[in-house]
Amino acid sequence: MNVQGQDPSKELRPIFGLPAIALFLAVCLIYLAFLKPGIWGLDGTDMLHMSRSLIEKGNFSIPEGAGGIQGPDGQFYSIRYPLLPVMATPFVWVGLTVGNALNLPLQYTAGTCGLVLNILLTAATAVLVYGLTLRLGGQRRGAFVAALGYAFGTTALVYAREFFAEPLLGFIITLCLYVAFGTTRWEHWCTGLLAALAIAAKPAGILLGPIVAFYFLLKRYSWERVLAPCIGTVVGVGLYLAYNYVRFGSFTSSGQDTSQLGFDGFLLRALGQWISPGSGGGMFWYCPPTLLALGGLWVLWQRRKLEFVALGGIVAAFWLLHSGWAFNGWNWGPRFLVPIIPALMVAVGLLGKRWHMPAVGLIILGFLVNAPTLVVYYQRYFAELADESTAILMQTVSLWDAPPAQAPIFNLWAAAGRQLADAFSTPVQEIFSNVGAPPPPGQLVTSELLRIVAVWWWFLPVAGIPTWIGIAIALLMVSLGLWLLRYSWQTGLNPPIRLKSTQIDF
Known part of the structure; x- marks a missing residue:
């Protein structure tokens, strides 16, 4: 496999220049065109x-x-985690203000505005995938493919539209790796702050600081740089213990069921998170471009062994940690591995030019897998199963118990069709008038958000604005986003880059 050497033009063109800004705006606009009108779950x-x-x-x-x-x-x-709610307060405040001013349900307006935060974080993470790929010696073309693949070919597309902590943790981890692979003292000191924030985002973030510190140790950096992520980890743990005390009057009580942590079923979960299409698993099913990450990691090992230890260590640590957690739930793909998808896509970006078209093909496949979630809630399929049978639902939310044909990935398109059929046969004013009303027993699919088109412009008639105006605005946003993607691609590669060629056998 031919892998190109480093781009000598990087000294003249900053990594985060106009192409990166255009990429960020493009992802934001396309995501915002499909912003959900509320939070379900x-x-x-x-x-x-x-x-x-x-x-x-x-x-x-x-x-x-x-x-x-x-x-x-x-x-x-x-029992949830503090950092995302804290960061979302300005967005939620805007939602509450708009809801009060227009006499709209606050749970909708606050939720819709709160979801904007994860969209911004996911778009910023895509830019970091671009930058981190370049920092590790990749080409701009490969970096762009990796960033595009992360944003539109993986479950990042899904979880950017949910109010979960994983996109925030993924952003922090990717940013921490980016600054850790830098050369300046302030960048390395920043890893301490990010290590602390990772724990506040989600306790699994405790893995970040020690891995970065070990990398610094292998690089033989000065002791203050090695200690920075360690101190950040200690501070993060202390803050989280204080958060526990504020909530439950105990430093050690977090409200989580720790009995789910253990080695029983470890190997099946470890395997299932990559290849089982069941709920909570199937990285290669739900995020097809990550199939190429194994080759990219090999390239990184050949180029920069110590950076491989850090990036590969993050991937392995989060995978193994969650293999020891007996999870089940209404998950779309490997939700708990979402924070390491950026690292996997960086590895994909390091592959040579001959691998770019296969990567694009897998990105398109990944988009088709996740596309229904742009207009419906993926939880609709689980709600249908819950109404049918609790036993069938519990079988489906497991990694291996359900037959493959019962997996969410093979059923969401049909469930999406049923939700859209409900949406087109139900006046939005009727749904608006029943906001907050619990569904009757055994009729979970009648929840208001599970029988609408799950986009903000579907509710515009409630405010006296025709739906077509919202659709026109959304189409304009998507069109502008696509134009910015094209601009980012052309600007990042023009003028043509003269490269020195190296050979790495694969």
Whole structure:
């Protein structure tokens, strides 16, 4: 396999110049054209409640009956994580302000605006994939393919439209790797701050600091640089313990069921997260471009062994950690591995030119796999199973118990058709009038958000604005986004780059 050497023009063109800015804006515009009109699901709703409570009451409590655990102060608290709700407060505040001004349901307007944060984070992560690929010696063409693949060919497309912590953790990890692979002291010191924030984003982020510190040690950097991510990890742990104490009056109580952590079923989960199409697994099914990451990691090993240890260590550590967690839930693909998808796509970006077209083909396949989630909630399929049979639902949310034909990946297109049929046969004003009303027992699919077109412009008639105006705006946003992608591609590769060629056997 031919792999091109480093681009000598990088000294003249900054990594984060106009091509990167255009890429960021393009991803944002295309994602925002399909912004969801609200949050559906326990995890996201919990964190939205936390953001609202920070604004309205100045604490992390959630409403009684919302699934939280009662603390010693009598209030109820979620078992979720603090950083995303804290960062989302400005967005949620805008949603509350708009909802109050237009007399719209606050849970919709606050949720819709809160979802903008994960869109921005995912777009920024795509840019970091671009930058990190270049920093590791990749070509601009490969870096662009990797960034495009991350944004549109993996489950990043899905989770950018959910209010979960994984996109935030993925952004922090990718940024930390980028600055860790830099050369300046301030970049290396920044890894300490990012190591602390990773834990606040999600406790699994505790893996980040030690791996970066080990990389610095192997690079024989000065001790203050080696200690920076270690100190950040200690500070992050301390802050999270304090967060536990605020909620539950105990430093060690997080509300999580630790009995799910163990080695029973470890090997099956380790394998299933990559190849099982079942709920919570199937990286290669739901994110087809990552199939090429193995070749990219080999290239990285040939070029920069120490950087391979850091990037590959992050991938392996998160994979093994979640292989020890007996997870089940309404997941679209390997949700817990979303934070390492950027690292995998960076590896794809390091492959030579002959691999770019296969990568593009896999990106298109990945887009088709995840595309239904642009207009519906992927939870619709799980809700249909819940209405049919609890036993069938529990079988489906497992990695290996359900037959492959029952996996979400093979059923969402049909479920999306049923949700869209409901949407076109139900006046949006009727759904608006029943906001917050719980569905009857055994009829979960009648929840208001599971029988709409899951985009913001579907609700415009409620505000007296015709739907076609929203569709026109969305089409304009997508068109401008595609134009910016083209501009990013052409600007990043023009004028032609003269490269020195090296050979790496694969």
